[in-house]
Amino acid sequence: MLMRAKQKMDMGSTESNSFSYETIPDAGQVAYFSMEIAIEPSMPTYSGGLGVLAGDTLRSAADLGVPLAAFTLLHRKGYFEQHLTAEGVQSETTQPWDPASFCTEEASRVTVQIENRVVVVRAWRYDLKGLAGHVVPIYLLDTDLDENSGWDRGLTDHLYGGDTNYRLQQEIVLGMGGVRMAHALGLRVNVYHMNEGHAALLTLALLESQLGGGPQNGATEADIEQVRRKCVFTTHTPVPAGHDRFSTEQVIRILGSERTARLEKLGCFRDGLLNMTLLALCFSRYANGVAMQHGKVSRQMFPEFKIDSITNGVHAPTWMSAPVAQMLDEHIPAWRRDNLYLRNTIDVPDAVMQKAHARAKEDLLAEVGARTGHVLDPNVLTLGFARRAATYKRATLLFSDPERLKEIAAKAGGLQILYAGKAHPQDEPGKALIQHVVAEAARLSDNNLRIIYLENYAWDLGALLTAGVDVWVNTPRRPYEASGTSGMKAAMNGVPSLSILDGWWIEGCIEGATGWAIEDGADDAAEAISLYTKLETAVVPLYRDAKDRWTRLMKTTLAFNGSYFNTNRMVKQYTRNAYYPERLSVPVKVDESVYAD
Numbered sequence: 001m002l003m004r005a006k007q008k009m010d011m012g013s014t015e016s017n018s019f020s021y022e023t024i025p026d027a028g029q030v031a032y033f034s035m036e037i038a039i040e041p042s043m044p045t046y047s048g049g050l051g052v053l054a055g056d057t058l059r060s061a062a063d064l065g066v067p068l069a070a071f072t073l074l075h076r077k078g079y080f081e082q083h084l085t086a087e088g089v090q091s092e093t094t095q096p097w098d099p100a101s102f103c104t105e106e107a108s109r110v111t112v113q114i115e116n117r118v119v120v121v122r123a124w125r126y127d128l129k130g131l132a133g134h135v136v137p138i139y140l141l142d143t144d145l146d147e148n149s150g151w152d153r154g155l156t157d158h159l160y161g162g163d164t165n166y167r168l169q170q171e172i173v174l175g176m177g178g179v180r181m182a183h184a185l186g187l188r189v190n191v192y193h194m195n196e197g198h199a200a201l202l203t204l205a206l207l208e209s210q211l212g213g214g215p216q217n218g219a220t221e222a223d224i225e226q227v228r229r230k231c232v233f234t235t236h237t238p239v240p241a242g243h244d245r246f247s248t249e250q251v252i253r254i255l256g257s258e259r260t261a262r263l264e265k266l267g268c269f270r271d272g273l274l275n276m277t278l279l280a281l282c283f284s285r286y287a288n289g290v291a292m293q294h295g296k297v298s299r300q301m302f303p304e305f306k307i308d309s310i311t312n313g314v315h316a317p318t319w320m321s322a323p324v325a326q327m328l329d330e331h332i333p334a335w336r337r338d339n340l341y342l343r344n345t346i347d348v349p350d351a352v353m354q355k356a357h358a359r360a361k362e363d364l365l366a367e368v369g370a371r372t373g374h375v376l377d378p379n380v381l382t383l384g385f386a387r388r389a390a391t392y393k394r395a396t397l398l399f400s401d402p403e404r405l406k407e408i409a410a411k412a413g414g415l416q417i418l419y420a421g422k423a424h425p426q427d428e429p430g431k432a433l434i435q436h437v438v439a440e441a442a443r444l445s446d447n448n449l450r451i452i453y454l455e456n457y458a459w460d461l462g463a464l465l466t467a468g469v470d471v472w473v474n475t476p477r478r479p480y481e482a483s484g485t486s487g488m489k490a491a492m493n494g495v496p497s498l499s500i501l502d503g504w505w506i507e508g509c510i511e512g513a514t515g516w517a518i519e520d521g522a523d524d525a526a527e528a529i530s531l532y533t534k535l536e537t538a539v540v541p542l543y544r545d546a547k548d549r550w551t552r553l554m555k556t557t558l559a560f561n562g563s564y565f566n567t568n569r570m571v572k573q574y575t576r577n578a579y580y581p582e583r584l585s586v587p588v589k590v591d592e593s594v595y596a597d
Contacts, residue, residue: 028188028190029191030579032054032057033072034195034196035050035159035171035199036073038054041458044078044095044097045072046459047079049387049484050236052462053567055318056319057195059318062134065130072141072174078096078159080092080095083455088437090431099142104124112176112180121143122145142156144156167244168250175200175202178199179192179206192231193231193232194231194284197235198244200233200276203280206230206231224283228284232284232574233287235289236289237277238479239480248273248274281305288309288577290311290483291507293479294482311565312504313565313566319492321463323359328342331349341563345494350552353494357554360468361378361468361470365378365382381540381543381544382417382468384417385420385472385474386419389427391433393476393477393480393481394475395419398473401528407536408540416451417450419437421457434453437451466489466493466495467489471539472486472515476500476503478500478501479502483504484504488561491508491561494558498516498531499516510556512553518530518531
């Protein structure tokens, strides 16, 4: 398996050497649309994985010099700050922030029609600068203007707030308002990238522009094809219930009867609901899932469309701890301009790798102490589990057999488990899950086993956790994990994963070299047994008794997974396969066999 991984790295090196934006004549710009973008930690413009991925994508686009501009909503009141009682009961407060402290207001104004009302939209510009100074502008759309009614002024206040009526109105602002704003700003866009279906209504704005304001029912197949030639789409959702869907009544009332009729004629309704993923697929010349397995699942859900796969990554400089980045700057300085050099981490001296991780762990445990008052031992095996508190992620799988978990902790000479994660304010099962974890932590913790749930999981805490724990644990129920990126962030710091084979981990798991796979089982109980067995027979003995082999594990984790699961590689794939497949120097040949599952 190590040889297979090395072959993958060698292939990637060849691709990197052939990559050049100079071979894209008169390319124009890519307009990247995402409902949420994690721009910087002090701007609450994201909720979790989708927004963090979008931010990492733009950071790599800036580093690589991609001609790209991004559009999102301002989310003036943020997502939410999480507060937990001693029993784990979650409450939420808003996160108001001042866009003028971070962004520059653009003079341009555009309008969209919502429920027969004219809503005025402005944009705030944030300039994201890459390593060599290339700028990717991010335009945050805002309806908080005197020209708008009180309701309309609040349309861009809350990320994922309100009901489905609020959501559809927000998606009109993002998709249709974003296209019009790009035109008003004078951007020369020839590729529109929809990052998830929230932005799918941009296709209607493009169609209306193509028709020159003519009636929707006058659109020909040639008109629709002109829109398709400009659009690409990334889906992130592996289950039907996760796709945005709106009732016919809602769509007629909010979007209008003429547009609704056009969408029905195009087949964008399924089971009587407007399906935003279907809309995006209908109008896209290229579509992809976010991992190999997710591409297969997406093709099963939408068999009438060709859906490729481009596996997610993370932005290496953003998610590496300062100690690991300093280590690499000293020993592999080329890693910042070309992440493939991270595979040379296998040659870093063991003592240097150990020292870097020890410093990252100290930083994490100091933060845990400051937040909770708990003093943890830096020499004790520490597991991390931090992600959105959704039931399918099975945060309590570790507690399936409490007595066995206690036995493993005793054999390990101690075990520390750090949890974190927010539940959506309207997700009652997710909130109950947090309470369950907190209750189990109180019941099971003793001298050998320490379990702590950390409040208000966000960018800063996520970076500390993925860098400072010893093992990253992930236990989703297959096939609900489209990709997952937290384990990639851990790998960027030499932290191996212990995970279900779903999402990215199917591609990233090299048993004993980048972590360990929890074997597929018939039910939760069977997979819990595999989780305990791997902990007891593989993880604990290696950590406890073989420091040199554990250090090599950290180095191969960073070398193999860090050098591949990064957004530099991912953005190059998007540029080559999605944005400009016919303009790059390396011809793109579509292998139709990849669509046969």
